[in-house]
Ligand SMILES: Nc1nc2c(ncn2[C@@H]2O[C@H](COP(=O)(O)OP(=O)(O)O)[C@@H](O)[C@H]2O)c(=O)[nH]1
């Protein structure tokens with residue numbers, strides 16, 4: 001199975017760390033500063049693809065992580081979401097071409113099944129850049145907004161921030177991924193309701209293991225005043241998001257991509 | 273004595289909170305989100321002035337805090353530092369006009385004596401916007417870069433971040449305020465060396481008092497894993513910066529503004 005996750009957000013929002021944390025592997029490395037600045041002088045948004053094989057329980061997943069360095073990093077960020085939107089559509093185009101072959105060999109599915117949009121925890125609300133980028137991207141892919149570096153926000157501030165973001169998402173008609181609520185399995189529906197209630201997910205990422213004051217060894221961020229734990233559900237929604245992406249909703253993300261987003265693209269291409 | 277401090281930085285960097293923390297007063301209130309977004313639709317950088325009277329020991333200071341909402345908040349932030357630069361020059365112009373009056377009544381000094389530039393703690397380095405804005409502003413005013421929301425960075429990350437910022441400041445020839453090292457007072461010079469060694473100052477701001485795990489009541493940010501204390505010198509440089517601004521270096525900031533920055537402006541005006 002091919003499963004592709006895209007991470008979008010400004011430099012320094014913790015995307016690389018999050019991906020490393022997610023797969024406890026060294027798939028992506030943070031660019032050193034010289035390279036980062038050089039790219040900024042070229043004013044481009046790159047699309048980098050990193051592949052890995054994931055073995056979860058008894059199935060093998062060919063996981064593709066798509067990183068977009070340069071997004072939102074310039075003084076003038078007009079249209080910086082365009083390369084991302086084009087990339088997503090390109091993947092649909094590639095798939096459409098394969099589907100239209102008379103002899104269909106093994107289809108390679110490089111379509112983006114989930115796009116994690118990293119929101120900066122500024123504590124106020126979405127920025128104009130976030131609104132415009134998410135509005136555009138959300139029309140073509142399963143968009144999952146996440147609050148980056150959630151250890152910046154105290155519990156009450158986080159709760160209020162989540163609410164404000166969801167209010168703006170509704171007011172601005174930004175389409176985001178929502179797990180299905182119309183299934184027959186009551187337990188799954190209840191689970192999905194609780195997932196929806198936690199959105200946008202707040203994440204903490206860390207590439208290191210540290211010792212907590214009470215002596216446990218955990219993946220987390222060690223401050224002079226305590227340890228923010230990645231996998232502590234009172235500290236972050238990291239586990240909720242991982243379950244959704246890799247276990248409970250991978251199939252739904254793949255299906256909705258095919259049946260909603262890809263189908264929309266294919267239909268609009270047929271018209272032209 | 274008139275003393276004016278300008279705070280510059282993107283929305284959500286904690287400027288309002290910092291000022292409130294600094295004077296434990298309600299001088300500035302965070303704009304509610306509707307206003308904030310309305311201003312963003314007008315794409316302007318405002319300059320808001322808030323006045324207060326400060327009584328420190330036996331002298332009275334007419335303190336002016338100048339806030340610049342809108343800076344760096346748009347999709348296209350080209351030249352967003354220009355209104356700030358113009359404001360600073362305008363204050364010199366106003367002073368020059370007063371100085372040139374035949375009958376000089378009490379001069380009103382609204383010149384900016386210190387400009388705190390709030391750097392986002394993204395963990396990498398200065399953004400292109402930061403570099404261009406600081407380069408421009410630093411030529412006209414005492415520029416003091418500060419790392420905002422320093423509780424986002426663990427001790428090692430903070431140390432590395434400070435070093436990288438200072439390297440870029442040097443490499444880019446950004447002029448920042450530096451306390452004098454050529455005085456006759458050895459103790460003052462030693463103090464100044466240690467101030468310079470801590471730059472850029474890392475600040476934590478908080479409008480609330482909270483209880484620490486060990487039962488003290490402090491101004492700080494309460495997380496599920498501990499309390500980041502504003503006035504704990506192991507947690508932030510808040511106290512260092514406050515001492516510099518309000519006690520030990522207020523006079524030097526006023527003097528350098530007069531003798532270096534204003535003098536430069538006046539001389540260049542004389543030539544034209
Ligand atoms: N406070 C905090 N810092 C983080 C977190 N995740 C990453 N960082 C730090 O933020 C900086 C930038 O992270 P990076 O993953 O390179 O960001 P990217 O540019 O979006 O890929 C690094 O110094 C990380 O250690 C987090 O969850 N909380």
Ligand SMILES: Nc1nc2c(ncn2[C@@H]2O[C@H](COP(=O)(O)OP(=O)(O)O)[C@@H](O)[C@H]2O)c(=O)[nH]1
Nearest residue numbers: 123152283284285286287288289302421476477
């Ligand atoms: N983690 C952290 N959050 C802060 C700090 N200072 C302010 N904040 C929060 O950041 C958000 C924006 O702060 P505000 O002062 O309004 O920022 P401004 O837009 O620059 O004036 C608020 O939710 C504050 O509570 C800080 O030192 N650390």
